[in-house]
Amino acid sequence: MNVVVCAKQIPDPAAPPALDPERHTLVRDGKLILDDSDAYGVEMGLQLAGDDGEVTLVSMAPNGEVSGLRTALAMGAAKAILVSDEALRGTDALGTAKVLAKAIERVNPDLVIAATESTDGYTGTTPVQLAELLGLPSVTFAKKVTVEGGKVRVERQTEAGYDEVECPLPCVVTVTAGVVEPRYPSFKGIMAAKSKPVEQLTVADLGLSPDEVGFGGARQEIVSVVPAEERGAGEIVTDEGDAHERIIQFLEQLKLI
Amino acid sequence: MAIDTIWVLAEQQDGAPVPTALELLTQARAMAGTVKAVTWGGGAEGLAGTLGEYGAQVVYDLGDLGGKLPGPLVAAALAERVRSGDQPDAIFVPTTYDGRDIAGRLSARLDVPVLTNVVGLVEENGELRSEHAVFGGTQIVTARFTGARPGIFVIRAKSFPAESAGGGPASVETLTVPEVGAVSAASVQQRHVEERSGPKLDEADVVVSGGRGLGAAEHYALVEELARLLHGAAGASRAIVDAGWVPYSHQVGQTGKTVKPTLYIACGISGATQHLVGMKGAKHIIAINKDPEAPIFSVADLGIVGDVHKVLPKLIEALKARS
Ligand SMILES: Cc1cc2nc3c(=O)[nH]c(=O)nc-3n(C[C@H](O)[C@H](O)[C@H](O)COP(=O)(O)OP(=O)(O)OC[C@H]3O[C@@H](n4cnc5c(N)ncnc54)[C@H](O)[C@@H]3O)c2cc1C
Numbered sequence A: 001m002n003v004v005v006c007a008k009q010i011p012d013p014a015a016p017p018a019l020d021p022e023r024h025t026l027v028r029d030g031k032l033i034l035d036d037s038d039a040y041g042v043e044m045g046l047q048l049a050g051d052d053g054e055v056t057l058v059s060m061a062p063n064g065e066v067s068g069l070r071t072a073l074a075m076g077a078a079k080a081i082l083v084s085d086e087a088l089r090g091t092d093a094l095g096t097a098k099v100l101a102k103a104i105e106r107v108n109p110d111l112v113i114a115a116t117e118s119t120d121g122y123t124g125t126t127p128v129q130l131a132e133l134l135g136l137p138s139v140t141f142a143k144k145v146t147v148e149g150g151k152v153r154v155e156r157q158t159e160a161g162y163d164e165v166e167c168p169l170p171c172v173v174t175v176t177a178g179v180v181e182p183r184y185p186s187f188k189g190i191m192a193a194k195s196k197p198v199e200q201l202t203v204a205d206l207g208l209s210p211d212e213v214g215f216g217g218a219r220q221e222i223v224s225v226v227p228a229e230e231r232g233a234g235e236i237v238t239d240e241g242d243a244h245e246r247i248i249q250f251l252e253q254l255k256l257i
Numbered sequence B: 001m002a003i004d005t006i007w008v009l010a011e012q013q014d015g016a017p018v019p020t021a022l023e024l025l026t027q028a029r030a031m032a033g034t035v036k037a038v039t040w041g042g043g044a045e046g047l048a049g050t051l052g053e054y055g056a057q058v059v060y061d062l063g064d065l066g067g068k069l070p071g072p073l074v075a076a077a078l079a080e081r082v083r084s085g086d087q088p089d090a091i092f093v094p095t096t097y098d099g100r101d102i103a104g105r106l107s108a109r110l111d112v113p114v115l116t117n118v119v120g121l122v123e124e125n126g127e128l129r130s131e132h133a134v135f136g137g138t139q140i141v142t143a144r145f146t147g148a149r150p151g152i153f154v155i156r157a158k159s160f161p162a163e164s165a166g167g168g169p170a171s172v173e174t175l176t177v178p179e180v181g182a183v184s185a186a187s188v189q190q191r192h193v194e195e196r197s198g199p200k201l202d203e204a205d206v207v208v209s210g211g212r213g214l215g216a217a218e219h220y221a222l223v224e225e226l227a228r229l230l231h232g233a234a235g236a237s238r239a240i241v242d243a244g245w246v247p248y249s250h251q252v253g254q255t256g257k258t259v260k261p262t263l264y265i266a267c268g269i270s271g272a273t274q275h276l277v278g279m280k281g282a283k284h285i286i287a288i289n290k291d292p293e294a295p296i297f298s299v300a301d302l303g304i305v306g307d308v309h310k311v312l313p314k315l316i317e318a319l320k321a322r323s
């Protein structure tokens, strides 16, 4: 089975985030890494593709950035399509979905996997928008995925527990963290990844018009960014064996006991 | 241009609208003259009383969807309605699993953008502006749509209080769900409900949550015991949900539940930004963590630098002795 995995490359979440002073959008100019959320998708894709299929990564990122894709290729993905174009700066979720959809159409996969939400953008809407644009059904919030007889069976998280959902292929599935344990790339994998094909495309290559993407295509803007009301600094107590007594006092003050 | 009409998606659970739908109706009626609720899954007549009471004049009922996932069908029905000329200025969608599916599909169908993770709404110059908490809730971003209406807003739970307006029942209008073909091929085969005792996590007055600092799955019992003694609910960080110690329904945070209890007690939780956004709204916060540098202490009213395995058993003991 051939699987496309959407692989977002993001600024290292451990580093302090920077906002563009004019547009207030996240600055994504430096080195980008594979979003942890998508590492689960890559692993799931590799497991489902099996020996007779392969995983193709699809990514949209600025500056021809491939560092994150190399990580996923080192895990075992066969190849990647990267859409990178100055015109994409400021693209929102719907614009991203349009770009990814055009790229995915070139692969014509049996299954598309994305994460339920990205770490930096976390709109969680891109994959469903993508599904709608591709005319495919989708199952979101998968915590378990199996494929049999041309159908995927998904355990989908719900408010109360989970639903067993069945869906014919081709379709889009979004996976939650913890759905599978992502493998660490082996040394051999890392070496092999260096020579795996990464096809680079522009907005024009995809047949999209520049005004469907970027800041203009987003049709939304950030008006302001202000610090939130801070919680007053609290009291810190180092436990010397009696900290529970301070907690009891606190509970009494709140009249909870 | 004023805001005249707002639609609110009123997903139901156990035969009642989800609490967020009532919060959004309350907010919608303060902002617009005409408020319509959208419901699916059957039983609209039974919901019309509550939806009317919270501010809906009309309920658009899509009926039973026959076990299909609602996303593509609800989106298609609403898109058709909008295209026929019945245009709201804004559509409010609760941040639920199905809510996000519907919003995404509707956005693509209508070719309009969506604003997600909304935690506040304000009106300015006759248009809606949405507020979003970013960087662990330390900054508030305000955004606006610049293109054609309707604006689709996906709004987090507990962003607004739910207040009854005391109105009569809404009138129910049936909307037909169009034939959409392959996109609606996903169907639910079976539902599994996880048993929970005590108050619901997002409604409890006290929430006690545990994180990786508990060390092992069996120590979560300490968290449950403390929650029980305080008549509260037990929550969790994502780390221990991913590790399989507790079911996902316990997760507090960006991808989990938003809680606003009177008291939140974080046990062995570091306080990652994605956890903070789900619990920072608690009135009071107690944190127990052995690392004095843990970010959770920056939001705690009472921070205990200590070992959960020492503090919690003594606390539980002391509470038991009092009851
Ligand atoms: C897209 C995305 C969405 C996310 N959504 C969520 C979400 O909804 N909710 C969520 O919680 N997280 C979420 N996360 C994960 C989040 O970033 C953190 O990884 C997670 O919250 C960490 O959980 P933790 O605090 O239990 O574990 P850790 O960060 O490992 O912290 C454990 C803490 O326990 C302390 N500790 C260790 N031993 C003891 C002891 N004996 N006594 C006392 N303290 C001890 C340590 O000092 C440490 O501070 C999300 C991440 C991403 C990328």
Ligand SMILES: Nc1ncnc2c1ncn2[C@@H]1O[C@H](COP(=O)(O)O)[C@@H](O)[C@H]1O
Binding pocket: A006, A007, A008, A009, A035, A037, A038, A041, A058, A059, A060, A061, A093, A096, A100, A113, A114, A115, A116, A117, A118, A119, A121, A122, A123, A124, A125, A126, A127
């Ligand atoms: N620029 C991108 N490149 C590749 N995949 C993406 C991109 N943006 C979003 N996705 C996919 O869609 C998921 C949800 O993203 P988001 O809508 O930003 O929360 C991500 O986890 C990815 O799987």
